[in-house]
Amino acid sequence: MKEKLKKHIENLIALTDDEFSFILSHFSYEKYKKNDFIIQEGENVKDCYLVVTGLIKLVYDDKNGKQHIVSFAMEDWWESDFSAYFSQTKAKMSLQCIEDTIVFSLSFKNYQKLSAELPKMKQFFLEKSNSGYIASQNRILSFLTSNAKERYEQLLKQYPLLFQRVPKIILASYLGVSRETLSRLSS
């Protein structure tokens, strides 16, 4: 399992075995069952997560009790309520498992420690953050420029695996459409 973490980091940054051992010692390894909450709204957010296997959703429950999907994360993706993580405050969103899921977790203290003690890891986090920012900008753009049908088609093209793994009602929530609209789009 630790080989997956090594490979994930080495996609961006070459590591010696000693460096990887040092990095690994800052991560924990956690298993969750389908429907388990990794983060619950209102709790302190101590960790961010790298998905090893499984699928999770970051959700926001609005004041009317409606659930909105902010993002999905599957193998090799990082997820957390990053606003709460970086400010070490309480979660505004929840992180819940759509499938049985295994993650590597990294506390904010260890994130800072790794960044400070290993410049390579600071570089790794910088590149990850830049990629995340770009992905968010693209999602904003798709909200501004695309209708539901186009957003559906973009997602299908970009992440075909998601369509097999995510229940239709959750996919509809991610796209910001009703279940009925999604059925029309996908038929």
Add this chain to the structure above:
Amino acid sequence: MKEKLKKHIENLIALTDDEFSFILSHFSYEKYKKNDFIIQEGENVKDCYLVVTGLIKLVYDDKNGKQHIVSFAMEDWWESDFSAYFSQTKAKMSLQCIEDTIVFSLSFKNYQKLSAELPKMKQFFLEKSNSGYIASQNRILSFLTSNAKERYEQLLKQYPLLFQRVPKIILASYLGVSRETLSRLSS
């Protein structure tokens, strides 16, 4: 003017005079007139920009010729087509001045050089990128959870200055509503 750059960086990271001189040597200083393009769609994106004075808009022109506002940037904000900047490819978006604007520009080469040679600057860029990511996530959330009236009120509360400086038609485009809808909201 260079004092503004120093203060901007020192909001996050303490610098010696020598460090700041080294940093400053990697930036250029550029003046633009209202309506000038800093980045034009289709051109190579070499630089990102810190606004010293003025106001700019990052826009995307869709295939039907409709312009969408992805973001604004005013004093102390960074802006670019970051996807193109970080991958050193051609701009999908344009960056245009709403007011006469002065910026500090930083080439990608100098971004990498500063990151590599001064760990403090890597830390600065990491914190800026994390903040940008969080702001984008909040904007996604507001698209998912808020109607036009609520998005209007959030923006008014968060950035009251923008309302005095941005023409109504541009504000409407940012909110993803028609000019007429915005007039109803603001009356």
